[in-house]
Amino acid sequence: MNCPNCGHGEAAAIGPYIGSHEIFRRMSLSCCERCELVFAQPQPSPAELADYYDHYWDGEVAVSTPSTRRYYLAQSLSRVDYLKRFGILDATPSVLDVGAGLGLFHDGLARRGVAHDYIAVETDRDQFDGLRRRFGEAGAFRRLEDVPAERRFDLLVLSHVLEHMDQPHAFVGGLMQRLRPGGLLFVEVPHRDYRYKSLFESHLLFFNANSLGDLLGRHGKVLDVSTVGKEAAKLYVAHVHRSRIPCAHSRS
Ligand SMILES: [Zn+2]
Known part of the structure; x- marks a missing residue:
């Protein structure tokens, strides 16, 4: 391939794929x-992938507790803060969020006081139902093709989506058709996460700055490629459990 x-x-x-x-x-x-670019091969068929993403959030990704929501919102705020430097948020941008999940990019913009129009695209049925309830019929769609063809946007958000794609150029090319002249495509992907994950599913592509910049540069002018946070491969996560108190004073 x-x-x-x-x-x-x-x-x-590189080695075997863990799924x-x-x-x-x-x-x-x-x-x-x-x-x-690090890539998985041979790839699943388009039909297999479409069926899989119908229910993508049913598994472990579906964790939506108050603490995970706070975490996702913090990520969203960091994206909004990053985007401020490009001036795209200054004049009530129209935003198309593809792979919107819980719609937290909208919440990040609102929390930062950025007036905007927002449309969410989400393939997962349950997440889509939630987005429809929040943003209405004109504000949430299951597929990019369902967004009214005449709509163009100032800002396209593709956050943790591109690494799932089997045909990245076809996907980004189709997305760019929705961008207004002078508009901005924001892409966030994990940084070669196969190095530190015990399960690679459902990522098919593993980017570094070079491969991401190369891919996006084939669709427009790349303004910035940067990494955020610490190298996850070097982080250690400790799971701390409250120990049970011996019986005498315990009510549990
Ligand atoms: Zn290549």
Whole structure:
């Protein structure tokens, strides 16, 4: 399989792909020797992927407790703060959030006092139902193709979506049709997360700054490619459990 980004035919073997769902088994990881994209192959079929994403949030991703919502909102606020430097938020931007999940990018904008028009796209049925309740029939759609064809946007948000794509250029190309002249596409992806995850599913592409910049540069002018946070591979997470108090004074 040639590189899904640059089409180069030479790729170095990285190792096996770790997935649990049947469509993500039997794959391995390769690194393109030209653009440095790491990709899984052979990829699931489009029909298998579409079926999988109908219910994507049913599994562990569906964690929506108050603390995880606060975490996701904090991420959203950091994205809004990052985008301020480009001036795109200054004049009531129209925003298309693709892979919107809980719609927290909207909440981040609202929390920062940024007036905006917002449309969410989300393939997962349950999340979509929630978005429809929040934003109405004109504010949430299940597929990009369902968004009225004449609509154009100042800001396209693609946050933790591109790494799931089997055909990244077809997807980004279609998305860019929705951008107004002078508008901005914001993309956030994990930084080669196969290095520190025990389960790679459902990511098919693993970017670094070089491969992400290369891919986006084929669709427009790249204003910035940067990394945020610490290298997760170097972080250690401690699970701390409250120990049970011995029986005498315990009410539980
Ligand atoms: Zn490549």
